[in-house]
Amino acid sequence: MRKPVFVGRCAVLATAAMLAVVGQSLAQAPAFETRKITDNVYIFRYVGHQSMFVVTPDGVIATDPIGYLRPQAVTTYIAEIRKVTPAPIKYVVYSHHHYDHIAGGKPFKDLGATFIAHRNAKTRLEALKYPDAVIPDVVVDDRHVIDLGGVRVELHYVGRNHSDNSLVMLVPKDKILFTVDFIPIETVQFRDMPDGYLPDWFESLDRVLAMDWDRMIPGHPYAGGRLGTKDDVRNLKLYMTDLSDAVKQAAGQGKCWDQAIQEVKLPKYEKWGSYAQFLPGNIERFCSYWGRGY
C-alpha cells in the first residue's frame, strides 16, 4: 500500500469519546485531516466520519458532506478541497440518506454543485423533510457514470444492505472503491443494524466482491484508519455468517431475544472494534430475523 500523504491537519485533537462510535483508538488524531491516496483521489476525515473526493483539471467530485449538527465540518471540507485545487466543485454524491453522512450540504449547493443520490434516498429525504439535507438533483437507479476532466467515477447500486439506497463509488483507473457503513473493517456492525435489510446485505457484499477494485475507502476510520481490501469484505461476511448461524441456533432453542443476547459470544471476533458495545445489538437484529422473520 502506498504511504498516504497528509495534506491538511488541524491542531485540535479529537477526543476518545468522539471516536468511540467507530470502535477504534484515534484519540490522538487531529479533529480532521485530508489524505492524498492517488493523483486524483483524496480522503477527507472529520472526527469519526470520512468522505472521498476526486480532483480533476475540470472540477471536483465530492461525496458526503458529513455535516450533521456541525456546519464547521462542511466549511472545513470545502476549505480542504480549496487547498488542493481551485477547480469548481461540480458534484456532491450521497453514499446513502443517513443524516450523519449527508446533512449540511448547503455550502456545496451555494457553490453550484449538482447533488446525486440513489432514487430511494431522494424519496426518503423528501418524506423526512430534515431541514439541513439538500434534496438530490439527480437520481440513480442501478448505475451512473461521471466523466470529468479525464477521470471516470462510477456509481453502483449493489442492493439493499445498511439502507435501501447505498451507492458505492468506483474510480476504475485507481481501483479504489468508496463504501459507507455497510462494510465496517475489522469492526462489528453498528448497534442493532438499524435500517438494515436481511438477507439482502449478504448479497450486497457478494456484489461488491465481484467488482474490480483493490483498495476500499470506508465512511468511518475503522482499524486505525487504514484502507480496506477484499479480504476485509470476506471477513465481514464470515462474521455475519457466524453471527447468523449462532443466533439461528439460539432462536431454535427459544432463547431470543434476551437469553441469546446474554449467551451468544463470538470470541473469534472479540478483538474487532465495537465488539463489546455492539455485539448485543447485532444479536438482537438476527434474533428478530431468525426468531420472528422480521
Ligand SMILES: [Zn+2]
Ligand atoms: Zn448509515
